[in-house]
Amino acid sequence: MLSADFCPTIEIKMATTARSPIPARRKLRIALWIIASLLIIVILAVVAGSYWFYRTAKAALPQLDGSISVAAGVTAPVLIERDAHGVPHITAASVTDLLFAQGYVTAQDRLWQMDVSRRFGLGELAEILGPGLLKSDKRHRYLQLKLTAERAISVLPERDRGFLEAYTRGVNAFIDTHRDNLPVEFRVLRYSPRPWTPLDSVIVGINISESLSTSFPGEHTRENIQAKLAPELAADLYPNSSWRDRPPSSLPREQQFIQQQFIPSEENTSPEHNEQQSLNAGDPLDSDLCDTCIAGSNNWVVSGAHTASGKPLLSNDMHLNHSIPNVWYEVHLKSGTYDVAGVSFPGFPFVIAGHNERIAWGMTNLGPDVQDLFIENFNGTGEYETPAGWRKPDLRHEVIKVKGSPDVSFDVAVTRHGPVISDLIPGEPRKLALQWTIYDPHALAFDFYDLGLAKNWQEFRSAISTFGGATQNIVYADVDGHIGYQAAGFIPVRASGTGALPVPGNDDTHEWTGYVPFDKLPSVYDPASGVIATANGRVAPDEYPYLLSNEWGSPFRTERIYKVLETPKKFSSGDMLALQMDDYSEFDRLCANHFVYAIDHSKRSSPAAHKAADLMRGWDGHTGQNSVATTLTVLSRRKLWRMMLEPKLGAQWEDYAWFDSSVAMEKLLRLKPQRWVPPSYASFDDLLAAAVDAAITDPVNTSAHGKDISQWQWGKFSRVDIEHPIVGSVPMLKSLPHSEQIVGPGDHPQSGNGSLTVKAAGKTFGASERMTTDFSDLDASTLNIVVGESGQIFSTHYDDHWPVWYEGKTFSLPFSESSVSKAAKHKLTLTP
Numbered sequence: 098m099l100s101a102d103f104c105p106t107i108e109i110k111m112a113t114t115a116r117s118p119i120p121a122r123r124k125l126r127i128a129l130w131i132i133a134s135l136l137i138i139v140i141l142a143v144v145a146g147s148y149w150f151y152r153t154a155k156a157a158l159p160q161l162d163g164s165i166s167v168a169a170g171v172t173a174p175v176l177i178e179r180d181a182h183g184v185p186h187i188t189a190a191s192v193t194d195l196l197f198a199q200g201y202v203t204a205q206d207r208l209w210q211m212d213v214s215r216r217f218g219l220g221e222l223a224e225i226l227g228p229g230l231l232k233s234d235k236r237h238r239y240l241q242l243k244l245t246a247e248r249a250i251s252v253l254p255e256r257d258r259g260f261l262e263a264y265t266r267g268v269n270a271f272i273d274t275h276r277d278n279l280p281v282e283f284r285v286l287r288y289s290p291r292p293w294t295p296l297d298s299v300i301v302g303i304n305i306s307e308s309l310s311t312s313f314p315g316e317h318t319r320e321n322i323q324a325k326l327a328p329e330l331a332a333d334l335y336p337n338s339s340w341r342d343r344p345p346s347s348l349p350r351e352q353q354f355i356q357q358q359f360i361p362s363e364e365n366t367s368p369e370h371n372e373q374q375s376l377n378a379g380d381p382l383d384s385d386l387c388d389t390c391i392a393g394s395n396n397w398v399v400s401g402a403h404t405a406s407g408k409p410l411l412s413n414d415m416h417l418n419h420s421i422p423n424v425w426y427e428v429h430l431k432s433g434t435y436d437v438a439g440v441s442f443p444g445f446p447f448v449i450a451g452h453n454e455r456i457a458w459g460m461t462n463l464g465p466d467v468q469d470l471f472i473e474n475f476n477g478t479g480e481y482e483t484p485a486g487w488r489k490p491d492l493r494h495e496v497i498k499v500k501g502s503p504d505v506s507f508d509v510a511v512t513r514h515g516p517v518i519s520d521l522i523p524g525e526p527r528k529l530a531l532q533w534t535i536y537d538p539h540a541l542a543f544d545f546y547d548l549g550l551a552k553n554w555q556e557f558r559s560a561i562s563t564f565g566g567a568t569q570n571i572v573y574a575d576v577d578g579h580i581g582y583q584a585a586g587f588i589p590v591r592a593s594g595t596g597a598l599p600v601p602g603n604d605d606t607h608e609w610t611g612y613v614p615f616d617k618l619p620s621v622y623d624p625a626s627g628v629i630a631t632a633n634g635r636v637a638p639d640e641y642p643y644l645l646s647n648e649w650g651s652p653f654r655t656e657r658i659y660k661v662l663e664t665p666k667k668f669s670s671g672d673m674l675a676l677q678m679d680d681y682s683e684f685d686r687l688c689a690n691h692f693v694y695a696i697d698h699s700k701r702s703s704p705a706a707h708k709a710a711d712l713m714r715g716w717d718g719h720t721g722q723n724s725v726a727t728t729l730t731v732l733s734r735r736k737l738w739r740m741m742l743e744p745k746l747g748a749q750w751e752d753y754a755w756f757d758s759s760v761a762m763e764k765l766l767r768l769k770p771q772r773w774v775p776p777s778y779a780s781f782d783d784l785l786a787a788a789v790d791a792a793i794t795d796p797v798n799t800s801a802h803g804k805d806i807s808q809w810q811w812g813k814f815s816r817v818d819i820e821h822p823i824v825g826s827v828p829m830l831k832s833l834p835h836s837e838q839i840v841g842p843g844d845h846p847q848s849g850n851g852s853l854t855v856k857a858a859g860k861t862f863g864a865s866e867r868m869t870t871d872f873s874d875l876d877a878s879t880l881n882i883v884v885g886e887s888g889q890i891f892s893t894h895y896d897d898h899w900p901v902w903y904e905g906k907t908f909s910l911p912f913s914e915s916s917v918s919k920a921a922k923h924k925l926t927l928t929p
Contacts, residue, residue, distance in 0.1 A: 154281040154890045159205035161923035170197050170270045174928050177202055178921035182908050183886035183894030186429040186438075186917045192546070193263040195432040196446045198927055200267025200293075203426055206887040206894075207443040208271065209282040210422045211301070212290045214444055218242050218300035218307075223505075224498040225286050231499060238495040239509055239518050240307070240531070246299040248538040260546060261295035264446040268293035281890055282823050293444075301444035302543050302566055306535055308417075309462045309567035312648070313470050313531055317522055318752050320598045325746055330772065334753065339760045341652035342635040343659055345570075345582040346621045391756050392416040392862040393650050393852040394461035395677065397630035397658055398572045398580045400623070405667040406873030409574035412673040413450055413459025414864040416857035421821045421841045422888030423898075425449075425866050427880060429912070430549075437549040438912050439880070440866050447545035450868065452878065454912075455552045456575045457870035461631045463568040464756070465588045466595070466647045467534040469609075471514045471602030475528050481512050482603035490517070514602055530602060532609065534565075540587035540612070541565040554581055554622060561585040562615045570631040576872050582629045584618040584636060588645055597647040613643045630658040632855075633756070651759040653684045653853050670879060673869040678905040679855040680848040682727070684759045686718035689730040691766045695785035702786045709733075709789050709806060720850040720858075722812030727850065729789070729806065731814070732798065734762065737788035741765075741773045759853055812846030816860050817903075819843070819884065839890055842899050867907055876916040879907040 161179055173190040175198040180186065185202045189195035204211065216222050220237035222230035250258065269292050276289065283289060323331040394415040401407040417424050422443070429438035430448060439451015450460050473481045480487035490510040497505045510517040514530040522529065534540045547560035557573055561583060568586025573579075589609040594600055600607040619636045621629065633650030637643075661676055662668070696702045696710040709729050716726035742750035755761065765773060769781035778784045792798070793806050802809050820826075825840040837843055849858030857863045868880045883902050887894040901907060911920040 150281065150285075151891070153284050156278045157275075157280045158889055158892055161925055164926040164928050166929070167197075167201070167270050167927050168929070170201075170266055171927055171929055174926050177925040177927065178917055179923040179925075180911060180917070180920040181922050182427075182881075182897060183892075184427040184429065184910065186911070186921070187431065189432045192432050192435060193259065195430055195435070196260055196263040197267035197270070199428060199430060199441070199446055200264040201271050201927065202267075202428070203441070203443050204268045204271035204293075206889060206892075207422055207426060208268075208290065208888075209280045210888050211268070211293070211297075211444040212283075214304060215293075215297040215300050218246075218304045220495075220497060224500055225288050227500045228502050231497065231505060234497045235505075235507075236521055238497065238507075239516055239521055240533075241493065241509065241511065241516050241536075242300060242303050242307070243296070244493070245535055245538075245541070246296050246303060249299050249303075249535075249541040250295055252538045253542075257542075257544070257546075258295065260446055261298050264298060265293050265295055268444075280888070285823060298445050299541075301442055303535060303541070305442065306541075306566040310465075310467050310533075310535075312466055313468045313518070314522070315648070315754065316468075316470055316596075316598055317525070317529075318754070322746060322749065322753060323598075325749070330745065333765060333770070333773070334758075334761055335755060336757050336760045336764065337647060337649055338635060339652045339757070339763075341656050341760075342649070343630075343652065343655050344619065344636045344638045345629050345631060346619060346624070347638055391650070391754075391852055392418065392857060392859065393633040393654065395630070395632045395654065395658065395855060395857075396459035396461050396570065396572045397628070397662060397676075398459075398574045398582075399662055399668060400580050400627035401578050402627045403662065403666075403668055404873075405669050406871070408576075408872040409578060409580055410668060410670060410673055410869060410871055411452075411457045411459055411572060411574040411580075412677065412867075412869045413461075413572070414677045414857075414867045415450070415460065416852060416862055417865040418862045419817070419819045419865075419883060421819060421825075421884055423865065423882045423884050425882050427866075427882060427886060427910070429910070429917070435546070435549055438878075438910055439868070440882070445543070448549055449545060450866075451880075452870045452875065452912075453549055453551070454576075454875070456557055456573065457872070458548070458557065459572050459868060459870075460569040461633055463570050463584055463586065463636060463645070464633055464648060464650060465568045465586065465645050466597070467568065467587070467589060469514075469532045469589075469591075469596040469607070470599040471512070471530045471532060471607070472599050473512050473514070473517065473528040473530050473602045481528070483513060484603070484605055488513070512602065527599075529599060534587045534589060534612075537587070539565075553577075554579055557581075558583055558620075570633075570636060572629055572631065574870065574872060578872075579623055580627070580629060581620070581622040582631070583620045584645075585615070586618075588613045588618075588643070590643065595644055595647055613645070617643065619645075626663070628659065628662045630655060630662065632658060633852075648756050650756045651684070651853050653682075653759060654855055657681060657683060657855055670869045670871045670877065674867065674879070674905065674907055676855060677864065677867050680720045680850070680858075681718050682720045682850045682854050683718060684763065684853055685720065685727060685730045685734075685850060686716060687763060688734050688766065689713040689716050689726055692730065692733055692785055692789050695782035696789060699780070699782045699786040701779075701783050703790050705793055705806075706786050706790045709793050712807060719848075720811055720815075720854060721848045722810060722815070722846045724811045724848075725807060725809050727811040728809040728814050729792065731850065732792035732795070733785075733789040736791040736795075737785065738762075740775065740784060740788055740791070744775050811848070811850075815847050815850065815858060817842075817845050817847045817858070817863060818860055821890075824890065838896060841884065842896065842903070845903065847903075864902075867902070869907075875912045876909065878910055878912065880910040881907045 171194040175189040175194050178186045187198045220234035223234045396413040398411040400409055404410050425440040426443045428441050437448045437453045439448040441448055475481045480489055490512050493509040512530045514532040515536055517528050518531050519525045519529045542563045542565040551557040551560050564585040571583050573581040590611050592608050592610050594607045632654040634652040634655040635649040637645050693710045693714050696706045713726045713729055720727040774781055774784050820841040847858050849856035866882045870878045881898050881901055885895045885898045911917045
């Protein structure tokens with residue numbers, strides 16, 4: 098033990114030692130040693146982490162060859178043959194064995210996606226991803242999607258419930274035998290999936306319905322905007338029809354009629370403008386106003402009279418949000434007379450769009466108004482008013498688990514119309530209840546089995562007559578040469594009103610009285626023209642007696658498709674792909690012509706604006722990556738919207754969004770109403786010229802792309818960006834060589850312009866698949882998705898579709914037994 102006398106001596110010596118200077122070279126050596134040590138530690142950590150990630154991801158890759166015993170899962174061996182693109186072709190002795198295998202195989206490739214999809218709908222993402230997903234979870238708890246799924250299952254026929262249970266057993270057979278080598282995302286996030294259930298499959302279907310049918314935020318926004326505008330101004334912004342509309346049952350319009358009625362008059366245009374034709378619109382990315390950001394879809398069918406083979410061709414490219422893995426999973430299912438190939442939803446059985454040996458079908462969203470907001474009148478005791486008196490709402494207690502944070506709990510009040518969702522709308526003081534068709538369990542049926550069995554038009558229509566979920570435009574073709582179109586889904590009939598804006602809920606004035614009967618929905622069979630196309634535009638003819646939609650899509654894309662298909666040409670499947678990649682934008686061309694004319698005639702046009710006009714002048718309307726005219730037109734139109742809307746709406750101008758906004762703009766450009774010209778401009782032409790000037794001098798644009806507008810190629814502005822939601826956020830993985838094979842394709846330039854060119858082109862959305870069924874040879878039919886069949890990182894099929902999708906190519910999809918066998922690269926048998 099040290100004495101007290103000894104301690105000061107030590108202190109003095111230490112102080113003396115501390116005063117000794119350290120040589121500069123030694124300091125440098127120490128600093129370099131520390132830096133090198135830290136660098137080595139970092140490198141070792143990166144190497145170790147990368148090695149762990151690689152080994153973990155590789156260990157999770159599924160078995161593709163040989164045999165796997167699934168005990169009581171199947172009653173007879175099931176053959177799974179995968180082609181060169183990873184597409185499984187499944188052959189089973191019974192439908193239940195087939196669906197078991199579909200569930201098993203889909204889980205092999207997409208288990209983490211399936212788990213996230215169900216958690217998304219159930220409002221359980223924050224449990225694994227933390228507080229950042231709490232907003233999404235709250236939304237889905239308020240929408241009561243779990244309860245909705247439970248009610249839907251409770252009324253399912255026994256046969257259909259059995260289908261879901263067979264699929265569920267297959268998913269769980271994979272989970273139970275792979276707990277030790279689950280996909281790497283589970284390991285990174287440190288959780289394990291619970292068993293799959295039939296309810297989870299229904300939730301997957303509901304998720305799609307939500308993404309395609311949600312209109313209540315737009316209805317609420319429209320109410321706020323219209324409250325600030327005179328009626329004629331609101332009518333300008335919210336059109337719901339156009340002279341360009343082409344419902345499937347309508348006859349082609351005469352070009353002479355179009356020219357006489359709708360080309361701007363001589364006093365408002367130039368000879369150059371008269372020579373231009375008019376058709377599509379643009380997709381602003383990172384813009385002031387995203388006037389074409391809503392994703393759409395295309396489908397069309399042509400009879401043998403228009404094809405080189407003399408047999409029908411049917412094409413479909415559904416425009417949905419991009420993701421890794423892709424929203425679709427290609428699959429070929431065969432058991433007895435059930436023999437169907439096409440795309441499926443991971444987590445849901447059967448094929449959604451595709452073909453069997455006799456018929457083919459493809460879908461686009463019809464876009465009906467299936468949601469209404471009701472303003473409920475609550476009293477001080479928590480009751481709400483009904484025609485029969487005051488009533489207590491049902492209260493649903495919700496508890497959300499949040500990773501790393503306390504649970505979040507709240508109650509959801511449910512009235513006779515539906516859940517009160519006011520908390521989902523910032524600043525909304527009223528109690529707004531949401532009525533939605535999916536809350537009727539009978540309106541949430543998914544009968545894809547009978548659709549896959551259909552052999553002719555009559556059986557096809559019968560199969561989709563009870564179709565629930567998001568209402569669809571479905572085109573049809575068969576081996577006998579027939580073509581057709583049928584709208585399918587549940588669309589409410591209202592006692593009064595349109596449902597476009599919130600309405601009082603304390604009486605029955607606006608109640609739903611039923612649904613549009615299936616046999617009254619738009620339909621056409623073997624039209625004389627031999628051509629049918631839909632692209633989210635209006636499908637109801639002028640004399641149609643029911644209200645279907647308050648917000649049809651822009652007509653430009655539909656018009657372009659018809660214009661191409663009605664040319665005197667014999668088409669091949671290659672021509673169908675070329676049309677799916679078509680980047681012609683008639684609406685942008687129309688806008689460019691108006692900007693050019695305005696600059697030429699305005700006395701206030703700047704020299705810079707005249708240079709822009711020269712770059713837009715004579716443009717052919719194609720929105721290629723190198724097109725400068727596209728960039729100038731789209732940016733100028735964004736500025737024009739702002740300059741018209743902001744003086745009238747203030748900051749709320751940014752909230753304006755309308756699927757038919759291109760129709761609104763076309764009318765404003767043609768008529769040039771003074772009511773939209775701000776006081777600081779003498780004429781509409783001055784306003785247009787100023788919009789161009791504002792676009793080309795915007796510091797955001799000039800700082801990013803330079804002041805030389807002749808170098809503003811469209812590909813610098815129009816991008817597509819696809820990354821894995823988890824690994825794409827890890828800088829270490831993004832820095833690795835060939836990181837696109839891990840995190841996804843990343844950011845790339847693209848042609849096309851939003852949802853208004855046939856080739857959909859948004860930063861986060863586009864064609865989710867491209868399909869053409871060729872009835873001259875079903876083995877020559879083509880189908881590809883965006884990135885790859887597998888969601889398993891390091892799988893050869895994780896990203897092998899990407900180059901083909903990006904370059905506008907495709908794959909053939911073998912269908913006949915001999916072609917499937919010949920194309921097989923892997924063969925796996927599931928045995929009892």
